[in-house]
Amino acid sequence: MVPEPVAAPPLARDLAGFLTAFAAALQRAQMYPEGHPTLDRAVGHMLGVLAPMLAERPAATFAVAPTQVFVGAAASDPDHPQLREMAGRLFRRNVGSIRLARGITREEAVATLVVLTREGSDLLPHRSSHVEVEPLNFAGLTLDPLERDSAEGSGMRGAAIWPALARAILGESPLPGGEPAPSPENVALAFEAQPATPARDGAVIQYFHEAADASRDRTSPQAQQIRRQVAGLLERLRPETIERLLRRDLDETSGHRLVHDLAGVASAAGTLGVVRAAAAIEGREISLPLDRLLSKLARHAEHGPAMSRHPAEDQFFAVVGDLLASWGSPGRTLVEPVDHLPPPLVPGLTSTEAYRSDPLRLLTMQLDMGALDHAAERAVGVLVSRGAVRPLVDLLGRLPADGALAGSYRPLVVRTETLAALLSATPVDVEPVELLVPEVGPAAIPLLLDALAGSEERSVRRRLLQLLAHFGNEVVPEVTRRLPGGPWYFQRNLLRLLQMLPDPPEESLAVEYSRHPDARVRVEGFRLLMRHPQARARGIVEGLSDPDISGVRVAVMAAGEDCPAAAAPLLLRGLQERRIEPGLVPSAIRALGPMTEIPEVVDVLLSHAGRKLPLLGWRVAVKSKESLAALAAMARHWHADPRCAALLARARRHPDAEVREAVRA
Numbered sequence: 001m002v003p004e005p006v007a008a009p010p011l012a013r014d015l016a017g018f019l020t021a022f023a024a025a026l027q028r029a030q031m032y033p034e035g036h037p038t039l040d041r042a043v044g045h046m047l048g049v050l051a052p053m054l055a056e057r058p059a060a061t062f063a064v065a066p067t068q069v070f071v072g073a074a075a076s077d078p079d080h081p082q083l084r085e086m087a088g089r090l091f092r093r094n095v096g097s098i099r100l101a102r103g104i105t106r107e108e109a110v111a112t113l114v115v116l117t118r119e120g121s122d123l124l125p126h127r128s129s130h131v132e133v134e135p136l137n138f139a140g141l142t143l144d145p146l147e148r149d150s151a152e153g154s155g156m157r158g159a160a161i162w163p164a165l166a167r168a169i170l171g172e173s174p175l176p177g178g179e180p181a182p183s184p185e186n187v188a189l190a191f192e193a194q195p196a197t198p199a200r201d202g203a204v205i206q207y208f209h210e211a212a213d214a215s216r217d218r219t220s221p222q223a224q225q226i227r228r229q230v231a232g233l234l235e236r237l238r239p240e241t242i243e244r245l246l247r248r249d250l251d252e253t254s255g256h257r258l259v260h261d262l263a264g265v266a267s268a269a270g271t272l273g274v275v276r277a278a279a280a281i282e283g284r285e286i287s288l289p290l291d292r293l294l295s296k297l298a299r300h301a302e303h304g305p306a307m308s309r310h311p312a313e314d315q316f317f318a319v320v321g322d323l324l325a326s327w328g329s330p331g332r333t334l335v336e337p338v339d340h341l342p343p344p345l346v347p348g349l350t351s352t353e354a355y356r357s358d359p360l361r362l363l364t365m366q367l368d369m370g371a372l373d374h375a376a377e378r379a380v381g382v383l384v385s386r387g388a389v390r391p392l393v394d395l396l397g398r399l400p401a402d403g404a405l406a407g408s409y410r411p412l413v414v415r416t417e418t419l420a421a422l423l424s425a426t427p428v429d430v431e432p433v434e435l436l437v438p439e440v441g442p443a444a445i446p447l448l449l450d451a452l453a454g455s456e457e458r459s460v461r462r463r464l465l466q467l468l469a470h471f472g473n474e475v476v477p478e479v480t481r482r483l484p485g486g487p488w489y490f491q492r493n494l495l496r497l498l499q500m501l502p503d504p505p506e507e508s509l510a511v512e513y514s515r516h517p518d519a520r521v522r523v524e525g526f527r528l529l530m531r532h533p534q535a536r537a538r539g540i541v542e543g544l545s546d547p548d549i550s551g552v553r554v555a556v557m558a559a560g561e562d563c564p565a566a567a568a569p570l571l572l573r574g575l576q577e578r579r580i581e582p583g584l585v586p587s588a589i590r591a592l593g594p595m596t597e598i599p600e601v602v603d604v605l606l607s608h609a610g611r612k613l614p615l616l617g618w619r620v621a622v623k624s625k626e627s628l629a630a631l632a633a634m635a636r637h638w639h640a641d642p643r644c645a646a647l648l649a650r651a652r653r654h655p656d657a658e659v660r661e662a663v664r665a
Contacts, residue, residue, distance in 0.1 A: 009074045014053040015060070016083075019069055019076055021046040023086040029113035043109050050100065058310065059101040064090045072221045090116065096136040102310070104130040161214055162229045165207040168200065184232030192238060198248075205249055205258060212261035230265040234274070243277045250281065256324055263324070268298035268316050275320060284327065289369040294319060296368060359383050360391055367395065372408045380412045389422045393432035396439075414439040416447060423451040430463045437467050445471060445478050453482075453490045461493060469500040476505055483509075488518045495524035504531040514539065519548035526551055530558050537564035544570040549581065556580055560587030568595045575604055586629035593633025602638055605630045610647045618647040620654055628662045635663040 011019070021042075028042040054060065063070040067078050069087050076083045095116065108128045115126045115133060126133035166182035169191045194200070211230045215223035234242070242262075249258035259278045263271045272294055279286050286294075297319070300312035359379035366376045383392055392413045399406040419440050422433050428451060437444045445468065452464045468475050479494050486494070495513055498505050510532065514525030526546070529539030536558075543555025544567055552574065559567050571588050574580040580588050589608060595601045609630035610618045621627040631651055638644040651663040 011071060011074045011076055014049075014056070015071050015074070016076065018046070018049045018053050018060075019062070019083055019086075021049045023082045025109075026086060026089075026113055026116060029110075030117045034110060034114065039110075043106060043113070047104070047106060047109060050104065054100070054102040054104075055310065057102075059099060061097055061099040063097045064095045066091045091136075094135045095133060097132075097134045099132040099134075101130040161207060161211050161226060165204065165211070165230075165233075168203040168207060169194075184229055185236055188233050188236035191233075192241065196244060201245060201248055205245055208245075208258065208265070209261050212264040215265055227265045231267045231270055234262065234266045234270040239273060239277055242274060243281055246274070246278050247281050250278075256327060260324060263317065263320055268301040268313055271317070271320060272298050275323065282327070286323075289371065290319075290323075292369045360388070363392075364395070367399070367405065367409065370405055372405070372412070376409075377412055384418050384421050387421055387425055389418055390429055390432050392418065393422075393435050397435060410439070416440060416443050419444055419447050423447055427457060428455065428460050430460060434463070434467065438470075442471060442474050445475050449475075449478060449482060449494075452493055453486070465493065465497050465500065468497055473501050473503055476501070480505065480509065483513075488521050491516075491521050492524050495521065495528055499524070499527055499531060504528060507532050507535050510535065510539075514542055519546070519550055522546065522548070523550050523554055526554050530554075536562075537566055540564060540567045541570065544574065549579075552579060553581065553584060556584045556587050556591070559591035563591035563594070565595070568592060568598055568601070572598075572600055572604060586625045589626065589629040589633055593637050596637055602634075602641055602644065605634050605638060606643060606647065609634060609651075618643065618650070620647065620651050620659060623656055623659055628658065631659065631662040 010016070025039075025042040025046040028036075028039045032039040060071065064087055065075070067084050067087055068075040069083065070076075076087065078084055093116065098112075108131050111128065112126065112131050112133060125135060163182070166187050169187050170182065191204070208230070211226050215226045246258055250256075256278065259274060262274045266274060275294075276286065276291075278284075294316065297312050297316035301309055301316050304312055359382040363376050363379040363383075366372050380392060383389065396406070396409065396413050399409060414436065419433070419436050422429060422436065437448070448464055448468050452461060452468070455461050455464065475497065479497060483491055483494050491513070498509075504510070505528070507529070510525055510528035512525070513521055514529050516522045516525055523543075526539050526543040529535045529542070532539075540555045540559050541564070543551045543558070546552060546555070555567070556571070556574075559571060563571070568591075571580075571592055575585065575588055575592075585608075589605065592598075592601045592604060606612075606618070608621065608626045610621050610627075612618050620631075631648070634641075634644045635648055635651075639648055648663050651659055654660055
């Protein structure tokens with residue numbers, strides 16, 4: 001007869017998910033030999049689910065029943081067909097429990113699956129570094145309750161520690177709030193509310209010792225429960241109460257037993273409070289860097305990412321253990337801040353090679369500890385000499401700008417040497433440059449100009465020009481000093497920079513480069529001339545007269561916005577001789593439109609806006625950008641001319657809406 005499933009709380013989601021993956025891998029292990037791809041995929045999936053689960057706990061133990069799998073008091077769903085079938089199969093194989101610890105390897109997982117699926121009636125215990133499979137053991141079963149109590153005595157004593165501790169504090173008074181079980185919060189409130197007595201303090205200290213003894217194995221559920229209860233009590237006690245208990249224990253034992261025991265049951269934050277209290281009682285000094293390191297490790301152990309909590313907790317308690325050992329052993333000194341480096345992951349690599357001094361790591365540690373010394377300055381210098389400047393600038397951006405730490409760190413990084421190292425890289429990493437340049441100030445101008453001269457990437461040159469333009473006219477002396485004799489591409493970029501400034505340089509400088517033998521430089525000279533209100537007409541005229549089409553192009557575009565009278569004849573000649581590119585003809589037409597004192601302009605407008613047919617007169621030309629620009633210019637400035645008036649009248653009745661819109665003015 002199959003036993004009825006036990007009513008128990010459901011498993012946590014991660015445990016249930018792992019059991020499902022484990023059941024699938026077990027099924028594949030029955031069907032396929034070792035090394036088969038299907039089995040390998042199932043094992044990989046199982047380990048992928050197991051890793052984050054063990055990040056929250058050092059190990060997990062699964063107890064097997066006929067229809068369910070138990071983890072502590074929680075059990076799998078008895079109606080889940082896959083888990084129910086797996087539990088029954090393992091139970092029939094006499095599997096009592098399976099314990100998996102953090103660090104399990106693929107080889108260990110495959111070997112365990114093979115053992116669980118091996119043919120035979122007897123299951124021998126299977127153990128490896130991270131796996132324990134125990135068979136069902138009936139040797140200890142008995143109908144005598146006294147023998148049962150004896151076998152379970154240690155567990156019962158552990159379970160009785162917290163109620164006994166609560167009774168020692170609460171006495172016979174009812175629990176606050178009428179709760180059926182004493183909570184750490186209520187026990188702490190009662191302890192703080194009652195006057196201190198030697199008898200009560202002595203009993204509490206004794207139960208703390210017993211709690212530490214009963215929770216040596218941190219992986220057992222019993223130990224974890226005791227530690228949660230006692231840690232909750234310690235976190236709610238006032239520091240002066242903990243000091244009182246520590247002082248009493250120190251007076252009676254002349255040692256640090258209570259400090260060690262409380263460190264064994266308290267959380268990381270609670271342990272740090274106990275250590276600080278013990279140091280205050282004994283007049284010992286915990287260095288500021290060590291205190292900050294312990295605080296950071298405690299925060300990571302309790303509130304950090306899941307994957308870093310357990311390493312941080314292990315590191316924290318290792319450093320605390322060394323600290324307490326140094327107190328108890330005269331002449332022994334603590335190696336700060338950390339002397340518990342894990343073994344290197346690369347085979348054959350020594351600890352010295354693996355953990356050789358890293359300037360960035362050293363600098364980061366000092367920033368974390370909040371104190372910088374000459375070692376930090378040396379680390380910054382080494383990183384700058386290696387060209388590893390990006391991390392230095394990133395660290396500067398993360399520090400509070402108004403903090404004392406940033407005030408100490410900024411002078412180490414905000415230097416021309418640091419900026420020069422960034423700009424000498426290939427390719428230039430512009431983002432940290434943009435962060436550092438405002439900090440360096442005008443001293444960055446020569447370095448930026450040097451980088452501009454040597455940069456081969458257009459996007460980098462554009463951003464360097466923008467950075468230089470932020471300094472305004474402060475760059476003019478350095479730019480004018482470098483212009484003569486420079487290569488044409490550098491002169492062109494410098495002239496473009498001068499065009500971006502709030503005030504243009506002297507007109508004579510623009511005139512000089514508007515006559516440069518290289519057309520690419522000459523064009524920038526024309527643009528610079530056009531920025532001068534008094535020299536704008538001169539720049540347009542010289543550009544229209546330039547033999548290179550690029551100079552004509554720049555002048556036509558400028559004339560399209562505001563054309564000086566002196567440029568009209570050149571524009572007319574350019575249109576007639578077709579020296580103006582087709583794409584610039586609309587701009588030239590818009591520039592000539594307001595020139596009503598020049599009769600030839602109307603002929604140009606009519607030639608682009610219409611066509612004259614024999615006996616029929618003027619008709620609207622085929623729609624184009626040129627014809628629309630000419631019609632708009634005629635409507636604005638030449639509507640009184642008889643020839644234009646007739647053409648405009650036809651355009652207003654034109655079936656094309658765009659044509660009608662052009663002459664609406």
